[in-house]
Amino acid sequence: xxxxxxxxxxxxxKCNFVLSGVNLGFANSFRRTxxxxxxxxxxxxxxxxxxxxxxxxEFIAHRLGMIPLISxxxxxxxxxxxxxxxxxxxxxxxVVLTLHVRCDMPGTTMNITSDHLQIQSGGDAWGxxxxxxxxxxxxxxxxxxxxxxGHPILIASLRKGQELKIRCEAKKGIAKDxxxxxxxxxxxxxxxxxxxxxxxxxxxxxxxxxEWPLSxxxxxxxxxxxxxxxxYNAEPNKFYFNVETDGSLTAKExxxxxxxxxxxxxxxxxxxxxxxxxxxAMDTTDAPAFPPAGQRTSGQDQSYTNASGWGASPNTSGxxxxxxxxxxxxxxxxxx
Amino acid sequence: MASSxxxxxxxxxxxxxxxxxxEIIEDTKxxxxxxxxxxxxxxxxxxxxxxxxxxxxxxxxAGYKVPHPLEPYFLLKVQTNGSLTPTDVVNTAxxxxxxxxxxxxxxxxxxxxxxEFDLGAVDASAxxxxxxxxYADF
Numbered sequence: 433x434x435x436x437x438x439x440x441x442x443x444x445x446k447c448n449f450v451l452s453g454v455n456l457g458f459a460n461s462f463r464r465t466x467x468x469x470x471x472x473x474x475x476x477x478x479x480x481x482x483x484x485x486x487x488x489x490e491f492i493a494h495r496l497g498m499i500p501l502i503s504x505x506x507x508x509x510x511x512x513x514x515x516x517x518x519x520x521x522x523x524x525x526x527v528v529l530t531l532h533v534r535c536d537m538p539g540t541t542m543n544i545t546s547d548h549l550q551i552q553s554g555g556d557a558w559g560x561x562x563x564x565x566x567x568x569x570x571x572x573x574x575x576x577x578x579x580x581x582g583h584p585i586l587i588a589s590l591r592k593g594q595e596l597k598i599r600c601e602a603k604k605g606i607a608k609d610x611x612x613x614x615x616x617x618x619x620x621x622x623x624x625x626x627x628x629x630x631x632x633x634x635x636x637x638x639x640x641x642x643e644w645p646l647s648x649x650x651x652x653x654x655x656x657x658x659x660x661x662x663x664y665n666a667e668p669n670k671f672y673f674n675v676e677t678d679g680s681l682t683a684k685e686x687x688x689x690x691x692x693x694x695x696x697x698x699x700x701x702x703x704x705x706x707x708x709x710x711x712x713a714m715d716t717t718d719a720p721a722f723p724p725a726g727q728r729t730s731g732q733d734q735s736y737t738n739a740s741g742w743g744a745s746p747n748t749s750g751x752x753x754x755x756x757x758x759x760x761x762x763x764x765x766x767x768x
Numbered sequence: 769m770a771s772s773x774x775x776x777x778x779x780x781x782x783x784x785x786x787x788x789x790x791e792i793i794e795d796t797k798x799x800x801x802x803x804x805x806x807x808x809x810x811x812x813x814x815x816x817x818x819x820x821x822x823x824x825x826x827x828x829x830a831g832y833k834v835p836h837p838l839e840p841y842f843l844l845k846v847q848t849n850g851s852l853t854p855t856d857v858v859n860t861a862x863x864x865x866x867x868x869x870x871x872x873x874x875x876x877x878x879x880x881x882x883x884e885f886d887l888g889a890v891d892a893s894a895x896x897x898x899x900x901x902x903y904a905d906f
Contacts, residue, residue, distance in 0.1 A: 433867075435868055437879055438879065439876075439883050442883040442884070454868060455819045456819060457815040457816045457817075457818060458820070458868065460816075461816035465812060514778060608777065609778060684880055687876060688873065688876065688877075691869050691872060692873070694816075694865070695866055695869045699862070701817075702859055704789040705804075708789070708790055708791070
């Protein structure tokens with residue numbers, strides 16, 4: 433494949449590009465990776481000290497989870513809680529945000545927004561390698577970042593005397609766990625605007641042409657001739673993407689991180705195939721008397737009875753020609 | 769907790785301690801065929817490899833399925849014409865995907881450089897409005 437790309441529009445939170453020279457499976461995997469496999473930070477646990485607002489705790493907690501937090505270089509700058517050595521969360525795997533607002537103005541209501549969230553500092557003392565890789569304002573709500581020109585996100589409204597005091601723990605995650613961790617708000621994906629490949633069938637009332645206006649991407653391609661025969665061998669090779677993010681990551685970062693994610697995912701598979709026949713730590717301690725189904729070879733009995741020691745009883749076959757050698761059978765079979 | 773028997777979502781995409789990442793099951797009835805059972809991966813990887821395998825002349829058949837949506841693995845079935853083993857062609861397909869990704873990465877970096885140059889700013893992101901026009905009316 434000889435991939436090519438042309439960016440039609442680039443903004444901090446938006447990138448519109450045309451990808452060509454790749455197959456449909458690759459383009460779709462790229463789309464799926466951008467949507468669901470790029471880690472960001474999001475509020476995951478909220479401790480309520482005071483909540484006298486009209487909204488119940490879980491309602492507010494849910495709203496807080498959705499607030500985009502700046503996650504620049506999150507994949508390197510932060511650990512997953514499951515991978516961290518700490519017991520209850522530490523600055524390497526957690527960002528703590530606090531909020532304490534009380535309304536004392538009579539006769540009017542007050543809005544609590546994402547701008548009221550304060551980051552609790554004090555992580556520098558830990559000095560982990562991860563901390564140095566984080567971008568500026570890491571973990572801060574996007575609405576408080578430099579250059580932001582939108583509105584902050586409304587969390588709740590307070591009447592006089594009402595108060596909200598909370599402590600939020602933001603953690604690293606991906607969108608397969610919860611959609612709040614997705615850096616993308618929308619991801620447009622289109623190919624074949626004229627439906628030359630007939631991958632879809634248009635439903636219509638009376639007139640197909642009138643009821644299905646062409647997409648803007650149709651300008652990029654030659655319209656098909658009326659009498660053109662159907663080319664059943666044609667493959668899609670031009671894909672129109674429109675990536676929009678919630679501001680936690682820039683569109684550029686989402687794209688580049690996705691590509692390296694796809695690369696490492698594929699490389700891991702190659703590595704696993706290469707090493708799958710070797711017993712790992714688990715297999716040596718609890719080796720099966722027969723090779724597991726995945727390594728059993730067909731019609732090649734010599735695999736089991738050859739010099740590598742697959743005797744009738746594994747226990748008598750000698751220490752060094754061990755029974756803990758499923759890889760020996762693999763060599764006897766087809767090469768792995 | 770209302771749904772305490774709900775499995776942890778992470779178990780759907782993270783290999784647990786001691787869990788095998790994959791199994792290769794040789795087909796006993798069809799020559800030069802094997803099924804790869806790959807754990808904790810989904811369509812994202814499976815479809816990409818399958819389409820890449822189908823571009824290989826040595827591949828007679830390549831298909832994948834996710835047998836059940838709650839069971840986090842997929843099966844990749846490959847048959848070759850005999851000049852290479854199924855494992856070889858999968859390795860080749862993966863190598864080709866990795867090469868494509870790195871070429872694409874270069875193309876993107878060139879394009880990003882050009883676009884940021886066009887904007888006429890050293891730090892384009894600092895001068896650009898943070899949100900695009902879609903949010904202007906909010």
